[in-house]
Amino acid sequence: MALPNKVLPGFSATLYCQPSATPTALTVANLSTYASVSTIAVSGNLLPVESIPAFGQDDASATFAVAGSRQSDIIPTQSKPTSMTITAAWNPSDPNLLLMRGDAYNGTVDRTFVISASDGTNTIYYAFNGRVSEFHIDMAPNAEAKCTFSIHPRGNQYGWSNNT
Amino acid sequence: MILDQAIEELVSTYQSLDAVASRLVVDAKEVADALEKVTFGSVEHVALLALQKYNPFTTQKETIKPNADTEQQ
Numbered sequence: 532m533a534l535p536n537k538v539l540p541g542f543s544a545t546l547y548c549q550p551s552a553t554p555t556a557l558t559v560a561n562l563s564t565y566a567s568v569s570t571i572a573v574s575g576n577l578l579p580v581e582s583i584p585a586f587g588q589d590d591a592s593a594t595f596a597v598a599g600s601r602q603s604d605i606i607p608t609q610s611k612p613t614s615m616t617i618t619a620a621w622n623p624s625d626p627n628l629l630l631m632r633g634d635a636y637n638g639t640v641d642r643t644f645v646i647s648a649s650d651g652t653n654t655i656y657y658a659f660n661g662r663v664s665e666f667h668i669d670m671a672p673n674a675e676a677k678c679t680f681s682i683h684p685r686g687n688q689y690g691w692s693n694n695t
Numbered sequence: 696m697i698l699d700q701a702i703e704e705l706v707s708t709y710q711s712l713d714a715v716a717s718r719l720v721v722d723a724k725e726v727a728d729a730l731e732k733v734t735f736g737s738v739e740h741v742a743l744l745a746l747q748k749y750n751p752f753t754t755q756k757e758t759i760k761p762n763a764d765t766e767q768q
Contacts, residue, residue: 558707559709
């Protein structure tokens with residue numbers, strides 16, 4: 532699909548999560564389909580994050596060596612999706628943050644997340660399936676309470692779509 | 696493989712679309728025809744694009760040898 536040609540300046544990004552404690556994550560083809568993804572990117576599913584972290588791929592490789600040999604091998608094994616560390620103001624009444632906490636305790640819930648970049652007219656969605664872990668709450672008295680958690684995207688399960 | 700089954704498999708998979716489409720052998724003409732009819736941006740459209748990558752349809756021109764009779768002699 533063609534992307535909007537006025538990308539980035541003036542665009543704001545937002546993170547949404549699929550609702551329900553036992554979600555059925557979108558399939559890969561649906562992750563690339565605007566109509567499917569836009570149903571998740573609604574205000575009720577908003578995650579109140581401070582900022583959208585970097586997302587994409589990390590390098591990964593396997594290193595092989597033989598003891599005593601001068602030569603070794605580094606073989607690229609995969610393009611591992613980047614884990615996203617999210618910080619949000621902790622609100623124990625926010626249903627979506629509670630979903631994240633529940634996912635982190637469970638550890639095996641696959642949920643669809645959507646990053647929406649929009650300038651008000653054009654919208655680009657990056658949708659991916661991921662699992663949540665490492666949820667912790669920082670109640671330091673000298674600042675507002677915040678929670679931090681990581682979303683680990685599942686390999687290959689992502690898609691781009693837009694409204695143009 | 697029947698095109699509908701291939702689309703269904705692609706639409707429901709959680710694996711890489713590329714990897715799945717690469718092992719699905721379908722009629723390239725059917726894929727090209729279906730792409731013309733399907734709604735742009737629909738989930739079927741995404742699946743058909745993946746299929747088209749590995750089953751490209753190319754129109755073959757009829758080649759007529761000008762001196763086919765004389766060559767045989």
